[in-house]
Amino acid sequence: MAKTPACPPGGVRLVEGAGDAAMGLRVADVQLVNCGTEAYVLEGYPEIRLLDAKRAPVEAAVQHGGAGIAAAPTGAEGDAHRIELRPGQAAGFGMVWRNLVTDSTVPAAEGWVLEVTPRAGAPRVELELRHRVDLGNTGKLGIGPWKAAAR
Template identity: 70%
Template sequence: MNGKRWVAGVLGGVVAAGLVAGCGTPPPPRAAPGPTAGADSARTAAPVPPHLPYGGAPPSAAAPDGPCPEGGVRLREGAGDAAMGLRVADVQLVNCGAQPYELEGYPEIRVLDRSRTPVEVTVGHGSSGITTGAPALDAPPGKVVLRPGQAASVGLVWRNLVTDAERPAAEGWVLEVVPRPGAPRVALELTRSIDLGSTGKLGVGPWSGVTAR
């Protein structure tokens, strides 16, 4: 915007010079206004939140993944959504190894709090008992083969409700996932908590989809 104002000022000065040629030296064009001091400094000084409010995608400028874990796969936090206390989240499993990685069925999932203490929660397959109309979570499980660099996803669903005032609200900040039977456990630190309230239920969908990393 400041650039446009500067150009406009210069053109105005040139036109004025043509009109008064021979009648004296035209006044110099007005200087372009400088940038507003407060706007950029306010954006720079804006504090970074400790974690995302629920919904949307995680930060794009996430920390580097680092070395590929022992099992040849790593976890990434996907998008999330929330409505009237219902939470839906997506977790991705990336094949960071050199060999194809085969998945089938459901992962084994454990939820931990900030101190990595297990959260008391019943993990079930699909959305039954939590919500209805969640096709991605209630789809039949199938086989997914990931080539190096590809990723599969698994959906999570729960409700953030406090139904027992005497029971502390449960909140998970770490997921431990066994992608397939016998595989090493993989951990993922979350930017959005799994805020279960006092419901104690987490629905997990089957592995699905293949995307490029």
């Protein structure tokens, strides 16, 4: 049986959710679980940063929503709402990007670690990804607002 890691400082942990890839368009879901003992309030969008396999920052333009990345809804759309997570509850956000190489002389960017600041003033939480964020060389990543996890 897998051992659950200790709850990080700040009282929340990240979990890599489902993802999908088709014809260069990628979508992924990241969950934030309140593993602490107090309520945890989220509002708006997380602040994120991608790191490569050597933990160096990946140059990426992070935007709210998927406009300019995908023509159809991707799950990264929606209005931001205040969410209060009781201990054990989760919320998540969607990410959308294209694995698109537009210039073969520019190296393709790959993120293997996701750093998330869930709310202003909170400690950053880190997640080593099982599936890379392969941005190609467009450097664009869309994220959605925090949404309560389905129960």
